[in-house]
Amino acid sequence: xxxxxQTPKHLVMGMTNKKSLKCEQHMGHRAMYWYKxxxxxxxELMFVYSYEKLSINESVPSRFSPECPNSSLLNLHLxxxxxxxxxxxxxxxxxxxxxxxGQGTRLTVV
Amino acid sequence: xxxxxxPTEMTATEGAIVQINCTYQTSGFNGLFWYQQHAGEAPxxxxxxxxxxxxxxxRFSSFLSRSKGYSYLLLKELQMKDSASYLCAPRGTxxxxxxxGTGTRLTVIP
Numbered sequence: 001x002x003x004x005x006q007t008p009k010h011l012v013m014g015m016t017n018k019k020s021l022k023c024e025q026h027m028g029h030r031a032m033y034w035y036k037x038x039x040x041x042x043x044e045l046m047f048v049y050s051y052e053k054l055s056i057n058e059s060v061p062s063r064f065s066p067e068c069p070n071s072s073l074l075n076l077h078l079x080x081x082x083x084x085x086x087x088x089x090x091x092x093x094x095x096x097x098x099x100x101x102g103q104g105t106r107l108t109v110v
Numbered sequence: 111x112x113x114x115x116x117p118t119e120m121t122a123t124e125g126a127i128v129q130i131n132c133t134y135q136t137s138g139f140n141g142l143f144w145y146q147q148h149a150g151e152a153p154x155x156x157x158x159x160x161x162x163x164x165x166x167x168x169r170f171s172s173f174l175s176r177s178k179g180y181s182y183l184l185l186k187e188l189q190m191k192d193s194a195s196y197l198c199a200p201r202g203t204x205x206x207x208x209x210x211g212t213g214t215r216l217t218v219i220p
Contacts, residue, residue: 031206042197042210043153050206090152094206097160099143099199101152 003027006091006102014110015081021105023074023091031094032074034066036087037104043090049074081109112136114211116198121217122188130183130196130214138203144172144183145197147213153197156183185216193218 004025013019023032031050035043048056049068057066063085065077074091086109091102113135122128134142141160145153159165159174159181171184183196195213202209 033206033208042195042213045207045209048206048208056207092208094208097141097158098155099158099208100155101145103152 004091004093004100004102006089006105008105009103010106010108012108012110013078013081015083017081018077018079020078021076021089021091021107023076023102024072025093025100026072027093027095027100028071029093029095030071031096032068033090033092033094034064034074034076035090035092036085037090038087047076078107081107083109085109112200112202112207112209114198114200114209116196116211116214118212119215119217121219122185124188124190124218124220126188127184127186128188128216130185130198130216132181132183132198132200132211134179134181134198134200134211136179136200136202139176140201140203142172142174142181142201143199143208144170144181145199145210147195147197149194156196188218190218190220192216 034046037043046060047066052068067075088104090104115133144156147153157172164173169186174181197213198211
């Protein structure tokens, strides 16, 4: 099983809403990532969790709040987003020699 | 910090061979990943190099020179479906960081 599962696949939210993105993997990978990707741009690293501890926060605004409840799950809590936050949000996990992405959540902020 | 350089766009003919270069500067070095990404889809893992030399996987090969901060992805017997973006991601030491270059958009023409 080399699958990283993200839910939901699509999300439309208003600027006052609170929502969460979810990511799950059962490969035993201990590093998990959130990326943001705008059209025709490469994925941009947001957060890295290593052994369930936040190890990298790439100066992401506080309206994005990551959480790693256990070694298989990674959440991204969203609050008071702006229209410019509309993008594809990708989760990835890494064993060291292989790193796999989920299919992403396409987020639209209205 | 990270500095990753790839050509922005390349065009090649079906059946031909194409080489996509990546030069990088990282804080330490802990391997380099190559990904393929079709428009609107998640990145797909292609290869991982941590030692110098060439790794071959079917039609795709990846080369690494750590002393030169240089890698390339070689695609043989190009097919139309190989039209995609190709992303180079060197990993620095510590904290499992995984940053992407700008990506190379490859167009395969008949």
